[in-house]
Amino acid sequence: MADVWYEDGLRFGCRRCGGCCTGAPGHVWVTLKMIDEIAGYLGLDRDRFGRRYLRKVGNRYSLVEKAGGDCIFFDRGCRIYPVRPLQCRTYPFWPENLRSRSAWELASRACPGIGVGRLYTLEEIQPIRKGEADASRGD
Ligand code: SF4
Structure with missing residues (x-):
């Protein structure tokens, strides 16, 4: 090694x-496979999930953030852990x-x-x- x-x-x-889930703005990158897993966990289809929680950055997808940069899924803990x-x-x-x-x-x-x-x-x-x-x- x-x-x-x-x-x-x-x-x-x-x-x-x-x-690590809050504070300064950044990116949380997600693949289509991850998108489908998270959407399924939340009971949403990919399109609905995308409209609510994704932004396109170049040719990749990142989760949207709350104002101020906190992760959209952080609420006293990770909602999609x-x-x-x-x-x-x-x-x-x-x-x-x-x-x-x-x-x-x-x-x-x-x-x-x-x-x-x-x-x-x-x-x-x-x-x-x-x-x-x-x-x-x-x-
Ligand atoms: S939540 Fe855990 S991994 Fe994130 S900054 Fe705090 S101690 Fe580190």
């Missing part, structure tokens, strides 16, 4: 503060946060769960980083 700075693993345990988008499932083990120790430490300023909680091993982190696994699995 490639030599990475986090070969001894990293600690993370979500504090459920909502910090079982079917939340991959981006949410893999946070904070995103490539940009894993680029270096300083990038991880920078991310920890916005996320009180980084550096606490259970130890994720390198073998667990790498598939999450690639979007092939869920960060909260087994947490």
